[in-house]
Amino acid sequence: MEPIIRMTNIEKHFGSVIALAGVSIEFYAGECHCLLGDNGAGKSTFIKTMSGVHKPTAGEISFEGQPMHFDDPRDSIAAGIATVYQDLAMIPLMSVSRNFFMGNEPVKKIAGLPFFDHEFANRVTMEEMGKMGINLRGPDQAVGTLSGGERQTVAIARAVHFGAKILILDEPTSALGVRQTANVLATVDKVRKQGIAVVFITHNVRHAMAVGDRFTVLNRGKTFGTAKRGEITPEALQDMMAGGQELASLEGSLGGTV
Amino acid sequence: MSDATNNDERIKDISRFRAALIRPELGGIVGTIAVFTFFLLFAFDSGMFSSQGVLNWSVVSAQFMIIAVGACLLMIAGEFDLSVGSMIGFAGMMIAIFGVTLEFPMWIAILLTFTICIAFGALNGFIVVKTGLPSFIVTLATLFILRGFTIFIPQTIERKTIIGGIREAAEGDWLAPVFGGTILKGPFQWMGDMGWIAVRTRGKFEGQPLVDGVPMLIIWALGLVVVGHILLTRTRFGNWIYAAGGDAQAARYAGVPVERVKILMFMFTAFVATVFAVSQVMEFGSAGADRGLLKEFEAIIAVVIGGALLTGGYGSVIGAALGALIFGVVQQGLFFANVESSLFRVFLGVILLLAVILNTYIRRLITGER
Numbered sequence: 001m002e003p004i005i006r007m008t009n010i011e012k013h014f015g016s017v018i019a020l021a022g023v024s025i026e027f028y029a030g031e032c033h034c035l036l037g038d039n040g041a042g043k044s045t046f047i048k049t050m051s052g053v054h055k056p057t058a059g060e061i062s063f064e065g066q067p068m069h070f071d072d073p074r075d076s077i078a079a080g081i082a083t084v085y086q087d088l089a090m091i092p093l094m095s096v097s098r099n100f101f102m103g104n105e106p107v108k109k110i111a112g113l114p115f116f117d118h119e120f121a122n123r124v125t126m127e128e129m130g131k132m133g134i135n136l137r138g139p140d141q142a143v144g145t146l147s148g149g150e151r152q153t154v155a156i157a158r159a160v161h162f163g164a165k166i167l168i169l170d171e172p173t174s175a176l177g178v179r180q181t182a183n184v185l186a187t188v189d190k191v192r193k194q195g196i197a198v199v200f201i202t203h204n205v206r207h208a209m210a211v212g213d214r215f216t217v218l219n220r221g222k223t224f225g226t227a228k229r230g231e232i233t234p235e236a237l238q239d240m241m242a243g244g245q246e247l248a249s250l251e252g253s254l255g256g257t258v
Numbered sequence: 259m260s261d262a263t264n265n266d267e268r269i270k271d272i273s274r275f276r277a278a279l280i281r282p283e284l285g286g287i288v289g290t291i292a293v294f295t296f297f298l299l300f301a302f303d304s305g306m307f308s309s310q311g312v313l314n315w316s317v318v319s320a321q322f323m324i325i326a327v328g329a330c331l332l333m334i335a336g337e338f339d340l341s342v343g344s345m346i347g348f349a350g351m352m353i354a355i356f357g358v359t360l361e362f363p364m365w366i367a368i369l370l371t372f373t374i375c376i377a378f379g380a381l382n383g384f385i386v387v388k389t390g391l392p393s394f395i396v397t398l399a400t401l402f403i404l405r406g407f408t409i410f411i412p413q414t415i416e417r418k419t420i421i422g423g424i425r426e427a428a429e430g431d432w433l434a435p436v437f438g439g440t441i442l443k444g445p446f447q448w449m450g451d452m453g454w455i456a457v458r459t460r461g462k463f464e465g466q467p468l469v470d471g472v473p474m475l476i477i478w479a480l481g482l483v484v485v486g487h488i489l490l491t492r493t494r495f496g497n498w499i500y501a502a503g504g505d506a507q508a509a510r511y512a513g514v515p516v517e518r519v520k521i522l523m524f525m526f527t528a529f530v531a532t533v534f535a536v537s538q539v540m541e542f543g544s545a546g547a548d549r550g551l552l553k554e555f556e557a558i559i560a561v562v563i564g565g566a567l568l569t570g571g572y573g574s575v576i577g578a579a580l581g582a583l584i585f586g587v588v589q590q591g592l593f594f595a596n597v598e599s600s601l602f603r604v605f606l607g608v609i610l611l612l613a614v615i616l617n618t619y620i621r622r623l624i625t626g627e628r
Contacts, residue, residue: 077513085511091504093571093624094497102501103513105494115492142624 092144149180282565286580319586336503336570346550349535379528383521438540503570
């Protein structure tokens with residue numbers, strides 16, 4: 001199977017800091033690829049290179065077999081790469097329907113002038129929210145009244161609705177409670193089954209194991225390679241994230257609870 | 259509104275009252291009713307509600323409204339413009355310099371002034387967007403720069419800071435009446451003939467109504483309110499305005515051209531300030547270097563009374579227009595009611611404070627913050 005996007009030897013330097021020192025990962029359609037790593041491992045830099053926010057210092061990106069250069073996020077969005085950021089997914093003061101269509105507003109011509117088609121936007125928003133299992137009071141409900149998990153779900157539903165081929169989720173579960181996390185993971189599963197490549201960034205091994213098909217651990221700007229589901233244990237992942245040794249000694253005193 | 263779809267038992271149905279409270283215009287509507295009730299009860303016989311009285315406070319309110327529409331859209335987009343007052347003085351002076359001193363045809367003077375002022379608006383926006391500095395500081399600098407030029411240029415060229423003769427220079431011009439003229443003269447003459455509104459009782463113009471039509475200023479105000487409201491609520495650009503002010507980064511990630519939206523809103527604010535200035539110099543017949551002082555704050559106050567949040571992302575043009583109406587009616591009403599005019603400032607301070615507190619409370623209601 002051909003990967004939908006292949007990142008080869010990606011390097012990113014910020015001045016004298018080497019954030020990524022040659023990372024190669026392949027992502028496949030219909031799979032959930034978990035990107036694990038501790039804080040500062042380079043996860044955020046890596047996905048920002050994928051989504052066009054940063055240009056790589058060196059390395060190649062090939063998208064559907066073609067070499068790709070993203071000059072800004074709009075390019076990657078247009079190509080079908082959607083990113084859902086943890087806190088920046090939605091605007092709390094705006095209604096769900098306005099948020100859902102933000103940047104992709106449906107337009108209806110009245111007397112030759114383009115107007116925001118609120119009727120269409122409201123109907124689609126209610127339908128899409130229904131599919132994702134979110135019950136809204138109405139499409140004009142402000143996003144601020146939704147829970148964190150619901151906001152993530154709205155953002156995911158939005159990306160899928162607008163034809164994302166690759167969905168990058170930046171720590172979608174890190175600020176959520178148990179039940180909300182379960183909802184988001186269930187959403188990820190639904191999305192994957194629609195044939196979308198999901199890139200799931202997390203530092204929680206249990207969340208990764210719950211939905212991941214492949215696992216890549218980043219550590220200090222490098223990768224230890226990619227493992228398939230069933231080839232690796234949660235403990236091994238945990239160790240790789242922490243850089244091996246330190247956690248092994250800690251684990252003794254904590255009794256394997258981390 | 260709430261139907262069977264709501265099955266989370268912990269979410270209470272919101273009452274109609276709370277639903278109404280979430281509308282940004284609420285404060286403006288309540289305030290307008292309160293203000294009119296007050297003056298109808300206590301100042302009805304003062305002449306405030308005669309044709310001249312109505313014209314008086316309508317014109318003042320319309321002036322506030324014109325600049326409030328600009329300030330409102332800009333504030334919703336997340337920025338301030340403190341240079342509006344200076345821009346008004348500067349634009350008026352440019353009209354006088356081009357039209358009177360340099361004797362350009364008035365329509366050229368007006369178009370040139372619009373071009374220069376909108377360019378300054380774009381520059382404001384460009385600096386804010388590129389440097390990431392707060393617009394408060396950037397436009398504070400523009401406030402001083404423009405005011406300085408407004409005094410320096412006429413003093414250097416004409417050795418005075420007030421330039422007159424604009425009305426004469428605008429005589430017969432096709433564009434000037436669009437800002438300084440009056441329309442609907444026929445219906446007003448008719449209302450005068452019917453005895454509904456006061457007419458002149460002697461002199462050359464005997465029989466003509468005291469108020470002979472609707473000033474273009476009022477038409478501009480109403481037009482801008484309607485256009486601004488539709489732009490904000492019914493177009494995709496309006497959605498971008500909300501998004502840019504609500505959370506610029508989130509909007510950028512969703513593909514909204516935040517920088518362009520903000521720069522355009524600064525240009526629009528400069529545009530309305532120039533509309534104000536041109537109407538004013540056409541009415542007064544002169545341009546003065548001190549025109550427009552403190553107008554930026556009056557515009558911002560009208561917008562805040564109208565329910566917009568100072569932090570951006572939320573507000574209403576209709577609300578801002580009502581805020582401007584309250585502003586104008588109270589300012590002129592206190593004059594009619596013979597109340598010491600310094601008390602107007604006390605009123606302004608109090609109502610501003612109340613509006614901000616109410617808005618903050620409403621924000622919590624909308625976002626569910628605690």
